[in-house]
Amino acid sequence: AQRVTQVQPTGSSQWGEEVTLDCSYETSEYFYRIFWYRQLFSGEMVFLIYQPSFDTQNQRSGRYSVVFQKSFKSISLVISASQPEDSGTYFCALSEPSMSTGGNNKLTFGQGTVLSVIP
Amino acid sequence: EAAVTQSPRSKVAVTGGKVTLSCHQTNNHDYMYWYRQDTGHGLRLIHYSYVADSTEKGDIPDGYKASRPSQENFSLILELASLSQTAVYFCASSELGGDTEVFFGKGTRLTVV
Numbered sequence: 001a002q003r004v005t006q007v008q009p010t011g012s013s014q015w016g017e018e019v020t021l022d023c024s025y026e027t028s029e030y031f032y033r034i035f036w037y038r039q040l041f042s043g044e045m046v047f048l049i050y051q052p053s054f055d056t057q058n059q060r061s062g063r064y065s066v067v068f069q070k071s072f073k074s075i076s077l078v079i080s081a082s083q084p085e086d087s088g089t090y091f092c093a094l095s096e097p098s099m100s101t102g103g104n105n106k107l108t109f110g111q112g113t114v115l116s117v118i119p
Numbered sequence: 120e121a122a123v124t125q126s127p128r129s130k131v132a133v134t135g136g137k138v139t140l141s142c143h144q145t146n147n148h149d150y151m152y153w154y155r156q157d158t159g160h161g162l163r164l165i166h167y168s169y170v171a172d173s174t175e176k177g178d179i180p181d182g183y184k185a186s187r188p189s190q191e192n193f194s195l196i197l198e199l200a201s202l203s204q205t206a207v208y209f210c211a212s213s214e215l216g217g218d219t220e221v222f223f224g225k226g227t228r229l230t231v232v
Contacts, residue, residue: 004161035220043207043228045162047220091161095221104150104169105213105221106177109161 004094006110013117019079021113023092026073029053032096035107036066036077039089048090051075082117089114122146125210125224132231138197140227142210148222149215151193152177153185156207156226165208168193169215200231 003026013019025034036048049061051068058066067076079086093107122145132138144151150169154162164177166185174185182204184196197204210224 037223043226045209045223045226047222050220093161104167104215106152106164106167107154107162107211107221108178109163111159111161 004092004108004110006090006092006113008113009111010114010116012115013082015083015117015119017082019082019086019115019117020067021077021079021090021092021115022074023076023110024072024074025092025094025110027094027096029096032094033105034066034068034075035093035095036064037091037093038086039091039112041088045091048077084117084119086117087115123210123212123222123224125208125227127227128225129228130230132197132200132229134200134202134231136200138200138204138229138231140195140197140208140210140229142193142195142224143191144193144210144212144222145191146212146214146222147190148212149190150213151187152211152213152221153183153193153195154209154211155179156209162209165195200229202231205229205231 005024032053035050038046049064051059051066063080065078089112091112092110095105124143126141152167153165156162168174168187186194208227211221213221
């Protein structure tokens with residue numbers, strides 16, 4: 001069964017600092033993806049970045065990057081130069097688009113980490 | 120920009136009443152999903168669909184039905200709303216194979232009283 005765990009319910013940083021948010025997951029699939037979303041205070045879900053399991057390179061998008069430790073089934077989101085506007089809830093989500101699931105992107109979410117960036 | 124539009128954005132329903140939440144996407148995506156979020160938790164999958172006139176159960180389908188009358192539209196139906204179904208509901212869409220993000224609507228806040 002899929003399971004995604006975010007052990008940090010909350011986190012904080014000072015303006016300009018680098019922030020790391022952790023996520024671990026369980027899967028028996030060879031091919032999967034890990035997504036990171038940020039939920040704004042309005043409730044809106046904003047896509048940040050995703051890491052495919054077959055790619056050994058850590059993905060990067062703007063100020064967001066991931067540290068992917070496949071053998072440990074662990075992935076961290078790194079936000080460089082954090083800003084107060086980065087405050088919100090960050091979700092890690094697992095997708096297993098195997099042939100048995102029809103290639104879809106059904107997501108299993110972690111519980112989220114509430115990040116506060118202090119000015 | 121891909122778009123997923125949900126209506127209504129908020130609703131108060133009476134216990135035992137019927138509730139229909141609607142979702143419309145202009146992404147031309149094959150897959151559509153309904154998720155539920157309870158306060159302080161992540162999203163959980165209720166139903167999904169990969170083609171019109173067909174729906175599949177997700178992880179928590181009990182008490183919910185879904186309908187996909189066209190590629191663009193996907194509804195979530197609560198035939199007999201209960202207090203425990205008070206939550207925020209998100210619709211989403213994605214391409215087949217999905218080597219891209221999943222696009223979410225802005226959510227519908229449902230309160231059952």
